[in-house]
Amino acid sequence: MKIGFDNDKYLQMQSSHIRERIGQFDNKLYLEFGGKLFDDYHASRVLPGFQPDSKLRMLKQLSDQAEIVIVISAEDIEKNKIRGDLGITYDSDVLRLMGVYKEHGLYVGSVVITKYSGQESAHLFRKRLKKLGIKVYRHYVIPGYPSNVPLIVSDEGYGKNEYIETSRPLVVVTAPGPGSGKMAVCLSQLYQEHKRGICAGYAKFETFPIWNIPLKHPVNLAYEAATADLNDINMIDPFHLEAYGKTTVNYNRDVEIFPVLNAMFQKIYGESPYKSPTDMGVNMAGNCICDDEVCRTASCQEIIRRYYETLRRLLIGACPEEEVYKIEMLMNQAGITVHDRPVVDAALKRAKETGGPAAALQLHDGRMITGKTSNLLGACAALLLNALKELAGIDHKCHVISPEAIEPIQKLKINYLGSHNPRLHTDEVLIALSVSAATDPTAQLALDQLPKLKGCQAHTSVMVGSVDMKQFKKLSIQATFEAKYEKSSVFFSGKDV
Numbered sequence: 001m002k003i004g005f006d007n008d009k010y011l012q013m014q015s016s017h018i019r020e021r022i023g024q025f026d027n028k029l030y031l032e033f034g035g036k037l038f039d040d041y042h043a044s045r046v047l048p049g050f051q052p053d054s055k056l057r058m059l060k061q062l063s064d065q066a067e068i069v070i071v072i073s074a075e076d077i078e079k080n081k082i083r084g085d086l087g088i089t090y091d092s093d094v095l096r097l098m099g100v101y102k103e104h105g106l107y108v109g110s111v112v113i114t115k116y117s118g119q120e121s122a123h124l125f126r127k128r129l130k131k132l133g134i135k136v137y138r139h140y141v142i143p144g145y146p147s148n149v150p151l152i153v154s155d156e157g158y159g160k161n162e163y164i165e166t167s168r169p170l171v172v173v174t175a176p177g178p179g180s181g182k183m184a185v186c187l188s189q190l191y192q193e194h195k196r197g198i199c200a201g202y203a204k205f206e207t208f209p210i211w212n213i214p215l216k217h218p219v220n221l222a223y224e225a226a227t228a229d230l231n232d233i234n235m236i237d238p239f240h241l242e243a244y245g246k247t248t249v250n251y252n253r254d255v256e257i258f259p260v261l262n263a264m265f266q267k268i269y270g271e272s273p274y275k276s277p278t279d280m281g282v283n284m285a286g287n288c289i290c291d292d293e294v295c296r297t298a299s300c301q302e303i304i305r306r307y308y309e310t311l312r313r314l315l316i317g318a319c320p321e322e323e324v325y326k327i328e329m330l331m332n333q334a335g336i337t338v339h340d341r342p343v344v345d346a347a348l349k350r351a352k353e354t355g356g357p358a359a360a361l362q363l364h365d366g367r368m369i370t371g372k373t374s375n376l377l378g379a380c381a382a383l384l385l386n387a388l389k390e391l392a393g394i395d396h397k398c399h400v401i402s403p404e405a406i407e408p409i410q411k412l413k414i415n416y417l418g419s420h421n422p423r424l425h426t427d428e429v430l431i432a433l434s435v436s437a438a439t440d441p442t443a444q445l446a447l448d449q450l451p452k453l454k455g456c457q458a459h460t461s462v463m464v465g466s467v468d469m470k471q472f473k474k475l476s477i478q479a480t481f482e483a484k485y486e487k488s489s490v491f492f493s494g495k496d497v
Contacts, residue, residue: 001364001455004294005049005285013284015061018205021282022065022169024273025201028193030186031282033174034206038100043207045478046222046299047285048455055207056104059172066170067109068101070094071180074115074122083177091125093176098134109166110135114181117141137162139181139188146184146260153267158191178230183257187264194268201273202265204254204280209234211248211278212286218299219289220249221330225306228326229319240276248278300334301457304341304480307331311483312463341480343459346370348482351461357486359383361458361477363391373423376406379460380468381429387456388433391449392442400443405432426471453477462486 022029035043038056051057059066076090083093098108111129113122116138129136139161142152151157164185171189173182186202193200208223220234237250239258254277261280265272274280289295307327313319331337338344346360350370359379360370369390371383389396409428413419424432430450436443454476463481472479 001048002291002294003049004289004291004298005047006288006290007049007051007054009290010050010054010285010288011058011061013287014058014282017282017284018062018170018203019065021201021203026199027169028166028171028198028200029169030171030173030189030200030202032182032186032202032204033172034182034204035208037097037172037174040207042222042226042302043285045305046219046302047289047295048298049290050285055205056106059106060104062170063105063107065168066172067107067166067168068172068174069110069112069164069166069185070097070108071112071114071173071175071182071185072125073180074113074117074119076177076180077113077122077125078119080121081177090176090180097174097176107168108134109168109171110137110164112137112139112164112181112185114139114184115141135165137164139185146257149260149263149267153191153264158188159195161188161192163192164189187261187268190265190268199269202280203282205282207283207285209249209251210286211237211250211281211283213249213289215247215249216333218296218303218334221334222299222302222306223251225303225327225330228306228310228323231326237276237278240278243275248276250277250281254280300336301341301478303327303330303334304336304338304344305478307338308480308483312481315463315483341457341459342368343457344480347459347461357460357462359458359460361387361453361456363387363456364452376423377429378423378425378464378468379462380464380472381424381426383458384426384429384453385433385446387453388446388449391452392445394442394446398442400440400446401429401432401436402440405435425465425467427467430471450475 018031038053040052040055043050044052072090072094081090082088083090086093088096094111101108111134113126113136116122117140126136142157144151146152173186175182190200190202209220213219215234215236224232224234233252234249235252235255237248237255240246240248258277262272265274310319310323310327314321314324343360343362346368347358347370350358350360350372354372356373357379358370358372360368361383362368367390369383369387371379371386373379374382385400386396389400394400406424409424409432410422414422433443433447437447456477458472458477458479460481463483463485
C-alpha cells in the first residue's frame with residue numbers, strides 16, 4: 001500500500017499542540033472529541049498511513065494529564081438508539097467504551113446524562129451505573145437552547161446542571177455518537193468552573209474537514225460523502241477570513257453556531273478567546289499529509305464507495321434519494337465516476353461473460369482477480385480463493401480445498417440448517433481451507449496470504465449476503481456492491497444468497 005500520511009509525525013504534533021492549548025488557559029481544558037476515538041477506519045482509508053487507533057495512541061501520550069467524560073443523551077436511551085456500525089444501543093456502548101479506555105490505561109472519570117427530564121429508562125441506567133461505582137451527572141433541557149444566551153449562561157440555565165467533578169488538566173468529552181450534547185457539556189462546565197474562580201478553556205478535536213487543505217480537496221469531499229445523511233456542508237470559515245485574512249475550511253454547523261458560542265464565551269469570560277470556529281480546533285492532520293496525490297486517489301475511491309453504499313441503503317429503504325443526489329454532486333466536484341474504480345468494470349465484465357453474479361478484486365500491485373458463481377462456490381468465495389492462489393503463486397487449476405472438507409459443510413447447511421443454497425460463503429471457504437491446511441502444505445501456503453488482502457479493493461455485480469459483507473470487513477477488504485438483487489424478490493434477507 002502506498003502511504004500518504006505520516007502517522008508518527010501526527011502523534012507527536014497532535015499531543016504537543018493539545019498540551020500548548022491546555023497552557024493557554026488556567027491549566028484546565030475541556031476538549032470536545034468528535035468522531036471515533038478508536039477504530040477510525042474512514043480516516044485510515046482517506047489518509048493512507050493513518051492508523052485507526054491513532055487518536056487513542058495520541059491520548060495515551062497524555063494519559064497522565066487526561067481524564068475522559070462520556071456523554072449520552074437521555075432521549076437516545078429512551079428510544080434505544082443503536083450504533084449502526086456495531087448494532088448495539090448507545091447505553092450499552094457507554095459501558096463498552098469505558099472498558100476499552102480502561103484497558104488502554106486511560107482514566108474515565110464519569111458519565112453525563114444530557115437532556116435529562118426524569119425519563120424512566122435514563123433513570124434506570126443512572127442507577128445501574130451508580131451500582132457499578134461509576135460517577136453519574138445529570139444535565140437538563142434548557143428552554144430556547146442554543147439561541148437564548150442570557151438564560152443559558154445563567155444560574156437558571158447552565159447553573160442548574162450538576163457540576164462534573166474532574167481532577168486532571170485535560171478533560172476529553174466524548175460520546176457513543178452524534179447529537180449526544182458534548183459541546184453543551186463543555187460549555188456548561190466552563191460556566192460552572194468560572195463561578196468557582198477557574199478560567200477553564202474549550203477546544204474541539206475533529207479530524208474532518210481538514211481546515212488547512214483546499215475546500216474541494218477530495219479528502220474534504222470524502223468527509224461530506226461520509227456525512228451525507230447529516231447534510232453537513234464544507235465551507236470557507238468566514239469569521240477566520242475576516243479576522244486573519246486567511247482561507248480555512250470548516251463545516252456549516254460549526255460556522256452557524258459560532259456567533260452563539262462567541263456570545264456565550266463573552267458572557268462567561270467577559271471576552272471571547274476565539275475569533276473563529278477554526279480557532280477552536282486543534283486538529284493537526286493536514287500538516288501530516290506526506291503524499292498529497294496518494295490521499296487524493298484514496299479519497300476519490302472512498303467517495304465512490306460511499307456512493308455504492310448509499311445506493312444499497314436506498315434499495316432497502318434505509319435512506320432518501322437526496323443522499324444519493326448529494327454524493328453524485330460530490331463525485332461531479334471531484335471529477336470522478338464509478339468507472340474510476342477499476343474493480344467495477346472488471347466485475348461487471350466477468351458477470352456478463354458468465355451470465356451470473358461475479359466479483360473482482362485488485363491486488364496492491366495492480367493485478368486484477370475475478371471470481372464467478374458456480375454450483376460449489378458463491379462469487380465472493382471464489383474470488384477469495386482465486387486471490388489467495390494468485391498471491392501464493394499456485395496454479396488456478398489446483399484445488400487447495402479437498403472435497404472431504406467441503407462435503408460436510410454442504411451437508412450441514414442443507415440437511416440440518418435449512419439452507420436451500422449449497423454454495424459456500426467466504427467464511428465457510430476459509431474454514432474449509434483451514435481444515436485442508438492441516439494436512440496439505442499448498443492449502444497452508446494459500447491461507448498464509450490472507451494478511452496481504454488488507455486494503456485491497458473489491459466489487460460484486462450484485463448485492464451479497466451479510467455474511468460475505470462482514471467477512472470482507474474482517475479481512476479489511478474495501479468492497480462495494482451493485483445495488484441490485486441476484487434474484488427478483490420483494491423480500492431479501494441478505495443472509496443466504
